[in-house]
Amino acid sequence: MSSLVDCATWLAAACIGLAMLPATWRVIRGPAAQDRVLGLDSLYMSAMQMLLVFGIRSASGVYFEVALLIALFGFVGSVALAKFLLRGEVIEP
Amino acid sequence: MRHAPVLAAVLVAMWLVLNDTLAPGQVLLGVLCALVLGGWAARMRPLRPVLRRPHLALGLLWAVFVDILRSNIGVGRIVLGLVRRRVIHSGFLDIPIDLHDPHGLAVLATIITSTPGTVWVDHDPGRRVLRLHILDLADEASWIRLIKERYERPLIRIFQS
């Protein structure tokens, strides 16, 4: 591993880790339920990126598979939660 | 059983990439799974996409790529407060739209969602109105022009006429 890529993976992981903090704030504090769902959505996106960065660091394929699973299950979770909040039409006749 | 050649090819490619192999046994198993699952999936979908001018998709893809770069920079500037000369107003925008092919609308939804700064809200097929939420609603006419000329026109030419 060249020191340049080593450095870049650390910085990228730090950025993504910092990016998880506002998303966590939205999950905890809301204010509305849809904010929490949006926070969760952006939290799993960040987690996926973090795993991909780890995968580049370690040059192993295991992280990729976990990232793929997070992508699939995160989507299902977000859609289920959003669908739960939704019981109506949007454009009124 | 109906056949879905494109779907089956995509499934085989995905199978081989996930297994990271080109061994004949895996290829055979993948082709078998893809044909059976693709056939089932095709039976569940009554509508089939008709691609009239698929070559136009390349130009559209490039335009979308450029717009993703541009809109990410635009939203980033707004978030970081680098746009100081004016107040940013966000809001809803209704756009009259002539695209009615479901697959074309699905592609349009994907484009609009993947460019930050615009989010798809609703499409009314009766009134043929598309409602978007736009972060920087300074110039409505230019947003309408962007959606209609850059995205809708190639999509109509690909999927409809």
Place this chain on the structure above:
Amino acid sequence: MTGIDSPWVAVPVALLLLAGGLLTLVGSIGLLRLRDFQARMHGASMGGTLGLGCVIVAAVIGASAAAGRFMPHALLITVFVVMTAPATAMLLMRASLYRARAKSAAAPQDVIER
């Protein structure tokens, strides 16, 4: 592990990683700073589009250099995210509008601002 040491691989991978991380961070700051829910969705979609895209391209280049052949695995994540992101965004937007309307209809004389 020899491929990734070459500057032709290391420089693009490093630049893409930094760009991806910074874009995700800026989008996430938008999640904190933007005023209403609909505006916050734009911030969240920054990390999910170009931020994730940069990291995925970096992962593809890095894995290909490390293995000595083309490894397109990470592109599958792009396919899934591109296909699923519109559904999530659309449902969340509809949910927020529905809830806002239901709330204003249910409590028309609410004097206390939440």
